[in-house]
Amino acid sequence: xxxxxxxxxxxxxxxxxxxxxxxxxxxxxxxxxxxxxxxxxxxxxxxxxxxxxxxxxxxxxxxxxxxxxxxxxxxxxxxxxxxxxxxxxxxxxxxxxxxxxxxxxxxxxxxxxxxxxxxxxxxxxxxxxxxxxxxxxxxxxxxxxxxxxxxxxxxxxxxxxxxxxxxxxxxxxxxxxxxxxxxxxxxxxxxxxxxxxxxxxxxxxxxxxxxxxxxxxxxxxxxxxxxxxxxxxxxx
Ligand code: PXP
Numbered sequence: 491x492x493x494x495x496x497x498x499x500x501x502x503x504x505x506x507x508x509x510x511x512x513x514x515x516x517x518x519x520x521x522x523x524x525x526x527x528x529x530x531x532x533x534x535x536x537x538x539x540x541x542x543x544x545x546x547x548x549x550x551x552x553x554x555x556x557x558x559x560x561x562x563x564x565x566x567x568x569x570x571x572x573x574x575x576x577x578x579x580x581x582x583x584x585x586x587x588x589x590x591x592x593x594x595x596x597x598x599x600x601x602x603x604x605x606x607x608x609x610x611x612x613x614x615x616x617x618x619x620x621x622x623x624x625x626x627x628x629x630x631x632x633x634x635x636x637x638x639x640x641x642x643x644x645x646x647x648x649x650x651x652x653x654x655x656x657x658x659x660x661x662x663x664x665x666x667x668x669x670x671x672x673x674x675x676x677x678x679x680x681x682x683x684x685x686x687x688x689x690x691x692x693x694x695x696x697x698x699x700x701x702x703x704x705x706x707x708x709x710x711x712x713x714x715x716x717x718x719x720x721x722x723x724x725x726x
Contacts, residue, residue, distance in 0.1 A: 491690065494528035494557055494677075495521040496702025501531075501539035514544050515551055522554050528576070530700050532559035532590075533566055535583060542569065549573045557700065559590075559620070562606050570610055577616035579640050579677075579700075580607065590680065593622035593642040597630035604634045611635060618677060623665035632672040639669050640677040640700065646689075647681025659689055666693045684708065 500517040504510065518529045529552050531540040549556050555576035560566045561583035570578050580603070582594045596603050596619055607617045618638035621627040622645075631639045646658040666676045678690060679700030690696055 491696050492527035492698040494530045494698050494700040495526040495705055496530040496700055498532050498539045499706040515547050518548055518552050528555040528557050530557040535563055549575055571613050574615055577618055578610055579618040579620050581620040594620055597626045600630050623661040625668050628665055628669045632674055638675045638677055640679055641665055642680050643678050643682055644680040647686055650686040663693045670695050
């Protein structure tokens with residue numbers, strides 16, 4: 491099972507000051523240098539974290555694969571067609587949400603999704619659809635022509651350690667099996683952290699996990715002591 495790292499939160503921190511630090515390109519290279527097999531970024535319609543310029547730079551600098559998360563927006567598709575990332579992951583997007591809240595409703599808009607992704611696939615980019623663990627959505631994803639699905643693990647992550655953990659986990663497991671039987675490749679992500687990630691190994695054949703928030707959060711504490719120490723030495 492591979493690990494794709496989502497670096498959006500590095501951009502969130504950078505944008506808090508509007509400058510260049512922390513540098514998202516450097517962050518991507520550190521992730522790659524430590525075993526990340528792909529870099530994920532979500533170019534949101536409101537550009538709240540990753541900006542167009544980041545995506546153009548990332549695609550030319552990183553050595554692994556760029557996985558561009560995007561909504562069904564024509565201007566973002568134009569960028570995807572121009573930069574040809576290795577893959578895109580189509581996600582639903584609401585401006586008011588803090589993060590992607592649910593999976594894309596592919597079943598309810600199959601024709602729209604199919605038509606939206608066709609030129610991207612024809613352009614040589616792999617398409618993944620971020621969906622909830624429901625067979626109707628998996629089946630629609632298959633019909634759309636997408637090669638991958640990414641199962642939304644948010645419900646499992648929220649349920650971890652609670653009474654409904656097993657229920658949410660089994661939903662993921664059976665949706666993954668159903669998808670693989672149809673010939674779809676399966677990724678998973680959202681809300682995975684250092685406590686709950688181990689159960690992903692109980693699901694056969696998951697290709698890659700996309701994880702962001704827990705990794706960036708841990709990185710803050712792994713680095714905070716050293717950062718304070720270094721500054722203290724400088725001002726002594
Ligand atoms: N996969 C998708 C499609 C996402 O939208 C996100 C969040 O941006 C993630 C994975 C990563 O989620 P988290 O930051 O909770 O690890």
